[in-house]
Amino acid sequence: MHRTLRAQHDRFALTHPFRISRGVKTQADVVTVTIADGDVVGQGEGVPYPRYDETIEKTLAEIEGVRAAIEGGADRAALQALLQPGAARNAVDCALWDLEARRAGRSVAELIGAPEPHRLASALTVVIDTPQAMAVAAKAMASAPLLKVKVDAIDPEAQLREVRAAAPDCRLIVDPNESWDEALLRGIEPLLVELRTDLLEQPVSAGADEWLEGFTPAIPICADEAVHVAADLDVVARRYQVVNVKLDKSGGLTAALELANATRARGLGLMTGCMVSSSLSIAAALHVARMSDFVDLDGPIWLAEDRAGGVRDEGGMLLPPERGFWGTP
Template sequence: MQVKVFQFDLPLRHTFTISHESRTVQPTMIIRLRDEQGFEGYGEATVTTYYGVSMAGMLAAVERVRPWLETYAFTEPENFYAELEQRLPDDSFVRCALDMAANDLWARRHGKPLYEMWGLDPAEAPTTSFTIGMAPLPEMVAKLQEKPWPLYKVKLGTDHDLEIMQTLRSHTDAIFRVDANTGWTAQQTIEYAHELKQLGVEFIEQPQKADAWADHRKALAESVLPIIADESCHVEADVARCANHFDGINIKLVKCGGLTPARRMIKEARTLGLKVMMGCMTESSVGISAIAHIAPLLDYVDMDGALLLAKDPAKGVVIDDQAKLHYADLPGTGVVLKSEW
């Protein structure tokens, strides 16, 4: 297979702030795999300083496996991923981009959308939330008013989180979800949950530190709202441990290594009675379109990354102003890179 790497600095519509960083530009790497018949597949992974992921590191990893990729006789994603995992065991972000591209390529070879290859119905995909990042309260209100939406995820972790939610509630009837980004104690979670439930919050995402398992267990037992794991659930091995500490898990493709392991995580979570959410990074339509194709397997999805961009280098699945998904009438994930970037 031929391998081509594209680097983009994705400009954001607004400064995006969570508990550990702020940014106005999101660097991302898009990979294209092309087979001997001319079929292509696209995948993506973002630079993420919080996880120690740099563009230089990702590019170096691609070069390490390039000789193997260029001689690999690709047949189907599972076999490809099994070998890829052995060659890049410690680089889930690059594995994700390559696995995403491999799944896209596989479906394009068959002339079918990726969801159809998996036997899924896109009509069963849940509505995506739209994220309101941390900012001075008037700015958060302005972002909410700028983007009327049926479902918001609000980033919290300040010393006035309840005030934020009370104020936002006065401006919309939309459903809320909150992401505390490890910023609360177990006791805060339990106490806040009562008020948040009254304010129309559906669930709380990762309120405590990733490894605070006793706190997770306490919050699970005493919170009146469901608790969804994020930082506590990165890879397949984490799913079983989360079963007795959370009501559900949030899967990030770059953290688990791609669509192939994500599908296994979803299957295991279902056997353990866990709800399943999939989140995104601030990605282009390459990564977001991949999430959209697996979305019919999910209870909740947060795939608004491309909506947060001022400029997107790709086209694919479109999310309209009513939060409805429109899948491209193309095989694979339907992704096309724009020539005008």
């Protein structure tokens, strides 16, 4: 059969603005890749991220650059050399996984040799706002098992105190998105301990984190922007205690699984994260989430309307997509 590849820009409106230290978004902009081989069709999604100098236009151009190879039969192994880690490779890689599963009549889980995705705790996010508004948001999520709190460097103490008071029983991830410096981090550690913080995610810039090599944190620190692929671990393992695997950073499920397995082999903690995306991104990420200590896959929960048959949230518990949505024949 002759393969065909199609890539397109899709937009999903959000129910509320998603505000973090580096900006705010009101819609999810994704690239959807569809690869057809006769009657068998696989899909994947990538989310270009400006932090990594990615745009929709650049991502579509990258995919166009490998069209001939993919339509000529290039597989996932070949793809790793054709594209750099990032949203473009993620979308194509996940489409190839989906295509492979459907052609074989077996699920992606079966191809990996792993259990099928199941219901699991996934963080609900409290985005940056006034401390009072963040408390209101946290109170509405207070029965969830895990909250992730976005903060910046302006008034994180007030924000975190209000959130913890409003949601006293949740496990807590604090995510400054690189907005803190060394002095702020050292100064706020006692508060993080007092508030029973479970994880501090990428507090300082990935380009200015060398000092973490000599630092023993009171709260485990998770690398996010500082880690993309398994080759990064030589440095990351000296600075961080946990690694956040995102398919858009690693460039697809193939590289994400490699990074997750390498992270575990080094004895580091593991987290699975996502961009603000549709369930098409999350369905693939669930295969890393099953291995993880922390799961943060609430991207589709922010959408006014997700893709039909996608994941669902029940009070902070994420339910996998309906069979046939992605990666299942």
